[in-house]
Amino acid sequence: MYVHLKDRQYYEDLYDHHTVEDARRNIIYYDKFYSDFESKLPKDDTIDRPGNAILLNVFYMQVIGDELLARYESRDQYIHECMARDEAKDAQIANARLAEEPYCRHCNKQGLRITDKSLIHRKEGSNYNDPEEVLFMLHCPHCDKTSAFWEDGTAWGVKPDLCPKCNTEMKHKTSRSKQAIIITYTCPSCQHSYKDKMGMSEKKEEPDPDYDKDRIHYTLLDKEFRDKLFEIRRGLKQMADFGKEWKEREDNKNVYDAIKKLKKPKIAEITPLLQPTLEKAGYCELSLDKPVIGKDVFVGFNCLDTKSGRDDYDSKKILEKLIKKNLENTNWRLMSEGISYRLGYLNGRLRAYEREEDLKQLVLKSKKLVKPKINGTESDSGLRSEHSV
Numbered sequence: 001m002y003v004h005l006k007d008r009q010y011y012e013d014l015y016d017h018h019t020v021e022d023a024r025r026n027i028i029y030y031d032k033f034y035s036d037f038e039s040k041l042p043k044d045d046t047i048d049r050p051g052n053a054i055l056l057n058v059f060y061m062q063v064i065g066d067e068l069l070a071r072y073e074s075r076d077q078y079i080h081e082c083m084a085r086d087e088a089k090d091a092q093i094a095n096a097r098l099a100e101e102p103y104c105r106h107c108n109k110q111g112l113r114i115t116d117k118s119l120i121h122r123k124e125g126s127n128y129n130d131p132e133e134v135l136f137m138l139h140c141p142h143c144d145k146t147s148a149f150w151e152d153g154t155a156w157g158v159k160p161d162l163c164p165k166c167n168t169e170m171k172h173k174t175s176r177s178k179q180a181i182i183i184t185y186t187c188p189s190c191q192h193s194y195k196d197k198m199g200m201s202e203k204k205e206e207p208d209p210d211y212d213k214d215r216i217h218y219t220l221l222d223k224e225f226r227d228k229l230f231e232i233r234r235g236l237k238q239m240a241d242f243g244k245e246w247k248e249r250e251d252n253k254n255v256y257d258a259i260k261k262l263k264k265p266k267i268a269e270i271t272p273l274l275q276p277t278l279e280k281a282g283y284c285e286l287s288l289d290k291p292v293i294g295k296d297v298f299v300g301f302n303c304l305d306t307k308s309g310r311d312d313y314d315s316k317k318i319l320e321k322l323i324k325k326n327l328e329n330t331n332w333r334l335m336s337e338g339i340s341y342r343l344g345y346l347n348g349r350l351r352a353y354e355r356e357e358d359l360k361q362l363v364l365k366s367k368k369l370v371k372p373k374i375n376g377t378e379s380d381s382g383l384r385s386e387h388s389v
Contacts, residue, residue: 004086004119011079016219019071020211023218026064033059057232065229072220089132093117096134096151104140105147105155112138112147122150163187258363259356263330267291267299270350274326281322282307283346297354298335302347312341319346328366331359 034056038047045052057065096117101110116137121130134151148156161170168189175182186193220226249256265273267288275286282305289300305315316339323334331353339348353359 004089005083006086008079008083011082015071015075015079016215019068020214020218022071023064023068024214026067029063030060033063058236061229061232061236065232068218068220069229069233072226075219089119092132093119093134096136098136098149098151099153102138102147102149102153102155104138104143104145106145107140107143109140109142111142112140115139115146161185163190163192165192166190255360255363258366259359261329262359262363264354265330265332267297267352270299270301270332273330274323277322277326278303278319281318282310283319283322297352299350299352300347301350302345305341305344305346315344315346316341320348323348323350331362333362 034047037052037056041047041052047053047056102112103110104112114136118135118137119132120135122133123130135156136149136151138147138149139145140147150156161172162168163170166187166189168187170185170187172183172185175184180197183196184193185195216222217225220229271286271288278284278286283303284306286301286303289302292298303319305319307315310318320334320339327333327350332350333353335349335351337349339346353362
């Protein structure tokens with residue numbers, strides 16, 4: 001019975017072989033770029049100048065370095081998945097049973113003996129990812145011939161070889177030698193014949209004197225080289241992130257200028273900021289609760305409505321409007337739950353925004369945000385994403 005699962009070393013060798021072959025193909029492009037770049041340098045310039053080294057590192061990572069790191073990082077997972085897949089194939093074969101006892105396709109008798117089980121695609125031209133099915137090979141003790149059946153009992157239909165001249169089914173005869181298997185096809189109708197020859201001798205692979213050295217290098221077993229690649233990747237990513245951030249800030253300069261202009265009053269400054277306006281509108285004894293400080297800062301507040309005849313709805317809405325207006329140019333906002341009212345006693349909560357991303361959102365919602373100018377005219381957009389085109 002064919003066994004799919006092999007020792008882990010088999011999968012490691014196969015994976016590393018592909019890594020080395022891919023790297024050898026790709027390093028050719030880098031070597032050519034390096035040579036061309038060096039040959040075009042001015043006389044007063046050197047290949048190891050920091051600016052030149054960065055450019056070479058960028059090209060190296062693009063053509064080979066990133067792929068080496070990716071294969072290094074996914075090596076164990078890939079090997080594990082391959083072994084699990086092959087183990088599942090063996091389990092599928094081992095657990096396969098014929099749905100019913102078949103009849104020999106040649107003498108129509110039962111009592112056939114299973115000689116082999118294998119996984120193959122039932123349909124011709126199946127995709128590699130299509131599920132394979134178990135095919136049983138059975139030997140008939142009565143006529144000494146072999147039949148093949150799928151697990152569900154369906155006989156395996158072998159597509160006949162047809163004569164290219166008269167379309168009659170060809171007959172074939174096989175002969176073997178130490179060097180080859182020769183199959184002779186003959187048409188019983190027009191006598192047309194031809195031969196297929198399959199070589200039996202194994203072609204010896206030439207030894208690869210550089211493979212062991214390249215394997216250590218390209219599979220990143222060389223720790224010094226591996227650490228260098230990781231360091232280059234981190235550095236290039238930081239440069240790319242910095243460039244994106246700088247571009248995003250340039251594109252949205254109006255937003256960041258507005259953030260700088262936001263007032264950021266301390267908790268102790270909230271009462272003097274709000275009290276004069278509130279007292280003019282008939283609210284007194286404004287006081288703040290003890291702040292709740294976590295990821296954000298929340299401060300409860302309360303006051304009394306002294307204006308006679310003002311109902312609870314108007315009292316809440318007027319107070320809400322006054323607080324929002326007074327805090328508009330600051331990083332403080334009235335919480336969304338609004339203000340509660342009971343017999344002239346009003347209370348609510350304020351929230352302070354401190355993180356830059358939160359401040360961006362405050363600024364974007366502000367009606368006073370100056371739109372960025374593009375080609376001398378105001379743009380319709382406020383904040384532009386770093387991914388925008």
